[in-house]
Amino acid sequence: MTLFDLTAGPFLEFAFMRRALAACLALSLGCGPVGVLLVLRRMSLMGDAMSHAVLPGAAIGFLAAGLSLWAMGIGGFLAGLAVALLAGLVSRVTALREDASFAAFYLISLAGGVLIVSLRGSNVDLMHVLFGTILAVDDAGLLLVAGIATVTLLTLALLYRPMVLECFDSGFLRAVGGAGGRLGAACHLVFLVLVVLNLVGGFQALGTLMAVGLMMLPAASARFWAEGVVALALIAMGLAFASGIGGLLLSFHFNLPSGPAIVLAAGGGYLLSLTLGPVGSLRTRWFPGRHREA
Amino acid sequence: MTLASYNGPPDAPVNAPVDAIVRLTDLTLGYRRHPAVHHLSGGFREGSLTAVVGPNGAGKSTLLKAVVGALKPFDGKVTLHGLTARDIGYLPQQAEVERDFPIDVLDTVLLGHWRRVGIFRAIGRTLTRQAEEALAAVGLAGFERRPIGALSAGQFQRVLFARLLVQDARLILLDEPFTAIDARTTADLLDVVRRWHGERRTVVAVLHDMEQVRAHFPDTLLLAREPVAWGRTDEALNPANLARARMMAEAWDDKAEVCRRSSS
Amino acid sequence: MKRTFAASLATALALFALPALAEPVKVVATFTILGDMVRQIGGDEVAVTTLVGPDGDAHVYEPTPADARALGSANLVVANGLGMEGWIDRLVKASGYKGPVTVTSTGVKPIAGEEEEHDHDHGHGHDHGAHDPHAWQSVANAKIYADNILKGLVAAAPDKAAALRANHAAYKAKLDAVDAEIKTALKPIPRKDRKIVTSHDAFGYYAKAYGVTFLAPVGVSTEAEASAGDIAKLIRQIKKEKIKAVFVESIADPRLLEQITRETGARIGGRVYSDALSAADGPAATYIDMMRYNLGQFTKALAPAS
Numbered sequence: 064m065t066l067f068d069l070t071a072g073p074f075l076e077f078a079f080m081r082r083a084l085a086a087c088l089a090l091s092l093g094c095g096p097v098g099v100l101l102v103l104r105r106m107s108l109m110g111d112a113m114s115h116a117v118l119p120g121a122a123i124g125f126l127a128a129g130l131s132l133w134a135m136g137i138g139g140f141l142a143g144l145a146v147a148l149l150a151g152l153v154s155r156v157t158a159l160r161e162d163a164s165f166a167a168f169y170l171i172s173l174a175g176g177v178l179i180v181s182l183r184g185s186n187v188d189l190m191h192v193l194f195g196t197i198l199a200v201d202d203a204g205l206l207l208v209a210g211i212a213t214v215t216l217l218t219l220a221l222l223y224r225p226m227v228l229e230c231f232d233s234g235f236l237r238a239v240g241g242a243g244g245r246l247g248a249a250c251h252l253v254f255l256v257l258v259v260l261n262l263v264g265g266f267q268a269l270g271t272l273m274a275v276g277l278m279m280l281p282a283a284s285a286r287f288w289a290e291g292v293v294a295l296a297l298i299a300m301g302l303a304f305a306s307g308i309g310g311l312l313l314s315f316h317f318n319l320p321s322g323p324a325i326v327l328a329a330g331g332g333y334l335l336s337l338t339l340g341p342v343g344s345l346r347t348r349w350f351p352g353r354h355r356e357a
Numbered sequence: 358m359t360l361a362s363y364n365g366p367p368d369a370p371v372n373a374p375v376d377a378i379v380r381l382t383d384l385t386l387g388y389r390r391h392p393a394v395h396h397l398s399g400g401f402r403e404g405s406l407t408a409v410v411g412p413n414g415a416g417k418s419t420l421l422k423a424v425v426g427a428l429k430p431f432d433g434k435v436t437l438h439g440l441t442a443r444d445i446g447y448l449p450q451q452a453e454v455e456r457d458f459p460i461d462v463l464d465t466v467l468l469g470h471w472r473r474v475g476i477f478r479a480i481g482r483t484l485t486r487q488a489e490e491a492l493a494a495v496g497l498a499g500f501e502r503r504p505i506g507a508l509s510a511g512q513f514q515r516v517l518f519a520r521l522l523v524q525d526a527r528l529i530l531l532d533e534p535f536t537a538i539d540a541r542t543t544a545d546l547l548d549v550v551r552r553w554h555g556e557r558r559t560v561v562a563v564l565h566d567m568e569q570v571r572a573h574f575p576d577t578l579l580l581a582r583e584p585v586a587w588g589r590t591d592e593a594l595n596p597a598n599l600a601r602a603r604m605m606a607e608a609w610d611d612k613a614e615v616c617r618r619s620s621s
Numbered sequence: 622m623k624r625t626f627a628a629s630l631a632t633a634l635a636l637f638a639l640p641a642l643a644e645p646v647k648v649v650a651t652f653t654i655l656g657d658m659v660r661q662i663g664g665d666e667v668a669v670t671t672l673v674g675p676d677g678d679a680h681v682y683e684p685t686p687a688d689a690r691a692l693g694s695a696n697l698v699v700a701n702g703l704g705m706e707g708w709i710d711r712l713v714k715a716s717g718y719k720g721p722v723t724v725t726s727t728g729v730k731p732i733a734g735e736e737e738e739h740d741h742d743h744g745h746g747h748d749h750g751a752h753d754p755h756a757w758q759s760v761a762n763a764k765i766y767a768d769n770i771l772k773g774l775v776a777a778a779p780d781k782a783a784a785l786r787a788n789h790a791a792y793k794a795k796l797d798a799v800d801a802e803i804k805t806a807l808k809p810i811p812r813k814d815r816k817i818v819t820s821h822d823a824f825g826y827y828a829k830a831y832g833v834t835f836l837a838p839v840g841v842s843t844e845a846e847a848s849a850g851d852i853a854k855l856i857r858q859i860k861k862e863k864i865k866a867v868f869v870e871s872i873a874d875p876r877l878l879e880q881i882t883r884e885t886g887a888r889i890g891g892r893v894y895s896d897a898l899s900a901a902d903g904p905a906a907t908y909i910d911m912m913r914y915n916l917g918q919f920t921k922a923l924a925p926a927s
Contacts, residue, residue, distance in 0.1 A: 199876035231458040239471040290459045314849035
């Protein structure tokens, strides 16, 4: 058994492994940069909240149209977006901070989702459906994640400047951005849409919990490898894809469920980055190296 | 008589020059119904260099926010003459900028070109050279590729001044630009302020150091929620006005009556 | 919390319950297949309540207070046993039900829960215990179920014994007919070709009774998530053993099976029903309909390509 057989063999032999790999690539391309922006905005936990908020929409979609990718996707998208918008609105018009109103709305949404699932008389194992598996990604699912990755990358490329400035110095964007100072708010809105879109794409393939893992872990890891937004985004994509490959191989060779295996691979990448990365990691803290002349 | 229910007319001189670039008309600003700036009228002359001083909580930062349009007045209005909000260069207090954001010095300064390049247009060689020149002007030549997280507070303030230089704004508002900044940096940046003044730009700076104000700023607005004095610095900062400003400081009375001076 | 609430609710209701005299026997069946059998044998003499509805999964069912209430006023409870309804003991206790419980699988020769084809361990997360509970998938066992149900009903309503026995005899005749029908239909297909993959191996008894080999991508459980290794093994097996038919079972994730059929070229069968009946307007509204419907699906998929 050569190294080639262990690593490339499964993908060469099985079409479902190649499909899963393609889905991982598409997810990585979208989730990587979105995760980086979430980290930079100090909204790392928001992804988690948002993924729960998706549940009732997906549940309603499922109950209305069965196991339809589009019904569940659109339902989840609308629910997630509604929670994000309501939370943003409440934090703007009342004294409650955005994280608190987010927590409130996503909990309402989650409870609503669980209620909808359990009220359905025939106790269909909806969770089994919601926690999709990347091994079962079909053509439609692949198209969906690829489409979401495309939309994400195009949007980020178009709105790169204001998006970054919104994170870095939102006051400055308000002052110079024009559009009556609303450009920042518009960017924020577009960004929220991207977050929800990527979570919806992720939960079709990985389940809600796992999609957030592929979004946040590589983004957090990237911080230990680079400075600069573009570099962070590229590294996050790379790490996410590497986690995908690693997780699929783990799932293949050790009979582990694919979703958790992928996220654990990303978690391993995070721990490695945390200890060994060149920027602000434990290594640089403990062994800073000889100081320079200037 | 508590200060918040003080109803008499303000006996500070009303400074309303005919060539004002920014005119304040009976302006009342604040948060949660409590005024931070109370019935302020006057104007900033085109090309003037004005210090805004006063005790803590006197409404100085609030006033700048209202001028850039980030805060809606309770009462009265801010009128801009011959310029729009985008012609204003505004430097807020440091705390409002994300200091550990992964961006380098040159890119930060290049943001000053926003009005010219917007969201899509490329930043060409000329604009980059302007940014490099601005960095050299604030004494940061050679720092272009440093991440801003690696800068000291003084160096970062120099970067923000460089961005203002690039912005080429006609009205420049500085909110406590020299707080917690070392003396040498302050001196260098005051040179930049003088340069703006020489270029007939209008500069308004919120400051604490009275010596600095007396030495470098021809005009002063002494604010203690109520305008205390507005005019030539040596007159505005006379001992009587300063004593009055100290006395009026920091009145936030939860049970204060509703102000009856309001126009409505 | 929930259970305490259900218990107190049931107790409160029991205080007001009056003995029913001329009314039909109130029977609570745990899931649709048993409910149907009780209805066939009881006819007009019984009123059947089914806890887990059509298309529902009795393995992972979570009883509700309404279930406890239904149990509290029942004259007879009918359950499958063999660990199928892990929750029934708790529910009976919580409802305060003191009457008889008919376990339909009594007298069935149980088979082990794991199929020999499964050489790997999934660590199944639910309490099937050592036995495969899906005994009704063999019609011979269904006849034992019918006998047990008759016994339970007669004990609960001795005055209706004559009608019940007549219904029971008629029903058993129908069961015999179905049994014969299945055997006849499968006869033309060589035993070595009778290999079917379905996502939930509820067909252990069917396999034994009718000589059909069933394989599953995931183990007995509907809960365990499949690993890439499991699926790879199954694909290799399908290719090696030239398995022809893959069935999407009514409960588990069908997308996984589509993936496998696409890769192996095996024929994808329609939906089959294993542990729940369809709704009344569906193709498997009764037990006998279900067996006939499944047979049709199997033979269609297994028939040699013409």
